[in-house]
Amino acid sequence: MPAMKELVKGADRYKHFIGGQWVESTVKEWIDVENPATEQVIASVPNGSPDDADRALVAARSAQPAWEAMPPASRGQLLRDLGRLILENRERLARIVVAEQGKPIQEARGEIEGAALYLTYAAEEARRITGDIIPSDMPDEQIWIQRVAHGVVLALTAWNYPAALMCRKIGPALVAGNTVVVKAHEGTPVSAFEIAQLSVQADFPPGVINVVSGTGEGIGAALVRHPIPRLITLTGSVRAGKEIFRNSADDLKLLRLELGGKAPFIVAEDADIPAAVRAAVLSRFENCGQICICNERMYVHKKVAGEFTERFVHAVKTLKVGDPTTLVDVGPKFSKPELEKVERMVDQATQAGAEILTGGGRMRGEEFARGHWFEPTVMSVNDNQMRIMQDEIFGPVVPIMTVGDFDEGLRLANESRYGLSAYVFTKDMRRMMRLVRELKFGEIYVNRPGGDAVHAHHAGIRDSGIGGEDGKYGLDAYFQKKTMYINYA
Numbered sequence: 001m002p003a004m005k006e007l008v009k010g011a012d013r014y015k016h017f018i019g020g021q022w023v024e025s026t027v028k029e030w031i032d033v034e035n036p037a038t039e040q041v042i043a044s045v046p047n048g049s050p051d052d053a054d055r056a057l058v059a060a061r062s063a064q065p066a067w068e069a070m071p072p073a074s075r076g077q078l079l080r081d082l083g084r085l086i087l088e089n090r091e092r093l094a095r096i097v098v099a100e101q102g103k104p105i106q107e108a109r110g111e112i113e114g115a116a117l118y119l120t121y122a123a124e125e126a127r128r129i130t131g132d133i134i135p136s137d138m139p140d141e142q143i144w145i146q147r148v149a150h151g152v153v154l155a156l157t158a159w160n161y162p163a164a165l166m167c168r169k170i171g172p173a174l175v176a177g178n179t180v181v182v183k184a185h186e187g188t189p190v191s192a193f194e195i196a197q198l199s200v201q202a203d204f205p206p207g208v209i210n211v212v213s214g215t216g217e218g219i220g221a222a223l224v225r226h227p228i229p230r231l232i233t234l235t236g237s238v239r240a241g242k243e244i245f246r247n248s249a250d251d252l253k254l255l256r257l258e259l260g261g262k263a264p265f266i267v268a269e270d271a272d273i274p275a276a277v278r279a280a281v282l283s284r285f286e287n288c289g290q291i292c293i294c295n296e297r298m299y300v301h302k303k304v305a306g307e308f309t310e311r312f313v314h315a316v317k318t319l320k321v322g323d324p325t326t327l328v329d330v331g332p333k334f335s336k337p338e339l340e341k342v343e344r345m346v347d348q349a350t351q352a353g354a355e356i357l358t359g360g361g362r363m364r365g366e367e368f369a370r371g372h373w374f375e376p377t378v379m380s381v382n383d384n385q386m387r388i389m390q391d392e393i394f395g396p397v398v399p400i401m402t403v404g405d406f407d408e409g410l411r412l413a414n415e416s417r418y419g420l421s422a423y424v425f426t427k428d429m430r431r432m433m434r435l436v437r438e439l440k441f442g443e444i445y446v447n448r449p450g451g452d453a454v455h456a457h458h459a460g461i462r463d464s465g466i467g468g469e470d471g472k473y474g475l476d477a478y479f480q481k482k483t484m485y486i487n488y489a
């Protein structure tokens, strides 16, 4: 594995980005950022304090009125400029993402392009910030409903897409006239700081974008409890979502919680099997299985289970695992605790009767002596209540279960506390139409792998969260509605 420190040269020690400047934390504590492939420390960032949280939120509040007063098209232009700078820095940012998060370089390039797209899409919406004009019941009176900003938005992001998740939130928040404080996951804060630096180059007014670092229970909780942010948008775990829900109850803050998933992948007897195999592999092993919409459990019709499983296992065995700076299919797990969690889940499943069809343990060999490597793993199970079928794995492991018919697949898919995404392979139009009402998930992919559109809507139900992002509904969440009654008699 090559030394990757040089990839983030000059990025060794960061400060918070508050009010357009790099500022020291009030506490001299640091968090080391580790490369998941090599375990080398690539940077260190402040372990932010409640005082830092306060300074960032105050800076965002001071900048907000002037930002909201700016014509939306001008805000959009700044977002476009930031998007362009992100693309101009695509290779550098992609290498930072690889170094802090571990995904293969070609996927990291895609993430950076996606990050820019979230900003340019938000910019396109600037001229469509419309409201409603409605008739009054009174004479000489006009009523209108206008969308205005909330004020300060707090954005908390997960480690699996550190650059894209930040831009997915700041794009719509900013075009709507809010200012933002971003706290990236403590394991992957570097790309967020680098995007903050680009916002200076793009000429964003100071205080519009602020980025701080630190832990969830430290500065994260302090930001949540602080009275300034009106809207909190989190992408992260169900655990964090519930804590934030509790911690913001006193101030009745608005929440958008994009949480975990446990996507079912249903293969009907009429499915295009090669296409289903390709989609199932991609939707499980991309980003080492660390995507909220990943294929987490499979239900395959008994008539095609033999053929499907054979082809699927064969495809998984050919996946190339290795150095994510090179062209590989699967990189390392993000962290040691994450690796250990996946290992525990696989061990527990085999003890409960699952049969390993390929993989099943840590990667072996000199190449994998450092880093957090797990073999691409497929297992066969026959009990939908097993933990491996119910808990989010978030790793390169997938259980397959054979089902008697399509209805059984649907029923077992719905037996879940999660409700984010689902996959179905069938050519039968009647079955597809049934999914709309009968498959209880927010995002359903039919006859294709995962990957959501920036102008659609990404939202989970049940434990997968409340809220939703992207498209017109995602943008709408960043506005409050104000109703004006104008009497002109």
Ligand code: NAD
Pocket: 156, 157, 158, 159, 160, 161, 183, 184, 185, 186, 214, 215, 216, 217, 219, 220, 221, 224, 234, 235, 236, 237, 238, 239, 240, 241, 243, 244, 258, 259, 260, 261, 291, 292, 392, 394, 420, 458, 460, 464, 465
């Ligand atoms: P996490 O919940 O540990 O952390 C997410 C962010 O919240 C981090 O910035 C963290 O520091 C912060 N945080 C944690 N506890 C907090 C608290 N009490 N108060 C304030 N902030 C707090 O999640 P993670 O491990 O980074 O992410 C993995 C999870 O994210 C998976 O479950 C995955 O499915 C989910 N995810 C969901 C989506 C989606 O769009 N639904 C997208 C990506 C990831």
